[in-house]
Structures are given as C-alpha cells and as structure tokens.
Amino acid sequence: MLAQYRDLLGARHLDVGPGxxxxLKHTRSGSRVDITLMDLNPNSLETASARIASLHPKTITADVLEELxxxxxxxxxxxxNYLFHCLPGTWDDKGAALDHLAPHLDDDGxxxxxxxxxxxxxxxxxxRRLMRFYNRVGIFHNSDDDVAGLQRALEARFREVRVDVVGRVAMFSARGATA
Known part of the structure; x- marks a missing residue:
C-alpha cells in the first residue's frame, strides 16, 4: 500500500477516509504535494491533519456517499485506502462513492x-471471527464484497482499471473517469 502512495500520489491529492x-506521512513527498483530507468524522480529520501538519493539509468534512x-x-x-469495506451496502451502493469522486479527478488523474x-x-x-464481529457491530460492511464486484464498479466508471488481490485485500487503481 505504501508503494501505491509513493507511485501514484499526485501534486494535488485528495485522501478520503485518511485514518x-x-x-501520507511515509511517502516522503515533501512540500511539493497539495493535500486535502476528507472524512465524515471531524476527529479523524484532526488526527490525520496533526500527523502530517508539516504538509499543511486542507480538510473537508463530508460523506463520500452523498454529493460532495x-x-x-x-x-x-x-x-x-481501506475505505470501501467500511461503507454500507453492496458494490452498487458503494459505487455512489466512485460516482461522487470521479468528477473530481483531473483528466490524467x-x-x-x-x-x-x-x-x-x-x-x-x-x-473469520473478526470479520463476523466487525460486520455485526457495523464497523465493516463487507460480508459480500468480492473482487468481481469491485472490478465491475470500477470498470463502470473508469476506462483503465487494475485490481490485484494480495491475501484478503484488493489493491486497485483506476484512470480515465467516464463520467
């Protein structure tokens, strides 16, 4: 995951659900990156902003499943990163996040x-026990999340899609928003 950030972080970057x-702290990007953090939880934004204070991040409190x-x-x-398994619903429901984010990508973004x-x-x-527990208490919403659903959701909105499964984690990138 760190390699993704090092390879794909652009000069103007939005991090959604930054934890x-x-x-971001470990990309060694220096001051050449204009970073914006977005999360539904202002406490999470405060924690993330403090960690990368030297980068002077902007913050936006918003729900990625709603109009931005x-x-x-x-x-x-x-x-x-590690966002979709926390969003409620099926891949069709989670696709709303992609619909809201895609228009905010530069043409080459x-x-x-x-x-x-x-x-x-x-x-x-x-x-398995942790997954059942996290899904039962509402921390995760990924009981039915599979790689095929993620692939379909991305391909419905982007021209170039890459998805790799590493263990139990899908790592992905997408370019060329079609919306």
Whole structure:
C-alpha cells in the first residue's frame, strides 16, 4: 500500500477516509504535494491533519456517499485506502462513492486504494471471527464484497482499471473517469 502512495500520489491529492494519515506521512513527498483530507468524522480529520501538519493539509468534512461540497476541487490523485469495506451496502451502493469522486479527478488523474474483501477469499479462523464481529457491530460492511464486484464498479466508471488481490485485500487503481 505504501508503494501505491509513493507511485501514484499526485501534486494535488485528495485522501478520503485518511485514518491516521500514516501512508501520507511515509511517502516522503515533501512540500511539493497539495493535500486535502476528507472524512465524515471531524476527529479523524484532526488526527490525520496533526500527523502530517508539516504538509499543511486542507480538510473537508463530508460523506463520500452523498454529493460532495463545492469546496472539493479537482485532483491529480484520490486515495481511498481501506475505505470501501467500511461503507454500507453492496458494490452498487458503494459505487455512489466512485460516482461522487470521479468528477473530481483531473483528466490524467488516478484513483487508488485498497479494501478488505469479505467474499471469495479465505480468511483464517481469527480473521473469520473478526470479520463476523466487525460486520455485526457495523464497523465493516463487507460480508459480500468480492473482487468481481469491485472490478465491475470500477470498470463502470473508469476506462483503465487494475485490481490485484494480495491475501484478503484488493489493491486497485483506476484512470480515465467516464463520467
């Protein structure tokens, strides 16, 4: 995942659901990157912003499943690392996030990220228990998330799509938004 950030991070970057911004902190991008962080939770934004304070990130509090506010600009890259398995619904429902983000990509821009798959991959005993628990309490919403659904959701919105499964995680990138 760190390699994705190092290889695909653009000069104008939006990170959606940035967590603690660990990946952004470790890209060694320096001050040449204009970073915007977006999350539904202002506490998460505060934590992520503090971690990369030297990069002077902008923040936007918004729900990626809803129309995005006017303050969302156009970016060279959009990162959605470990986001989709936390969004409710099927791949059709989660596709709304892609519909809202795609118009904010520059013509040559790239959307990239990763997600934990719940279906079509083998989880060990501990992993199965954690997945059941996280899905039951609403932390995850990925019981039916499979790589084919992710591929379809991306291909419906982008011309160039790459999806690789590493263990139980799908890592992906997409270019050429069709919307």
């Amino acid at each position: 603690t911004a660990w990946f 506010p006017g303050s969302v600009a156009v970016y060279d890259s959009i990162g959605v 790239v959307l990239f990220g990763s997600t934990i798959l719940g279906s079509g991959v083998e989880h060990n005993a501990l992993g």
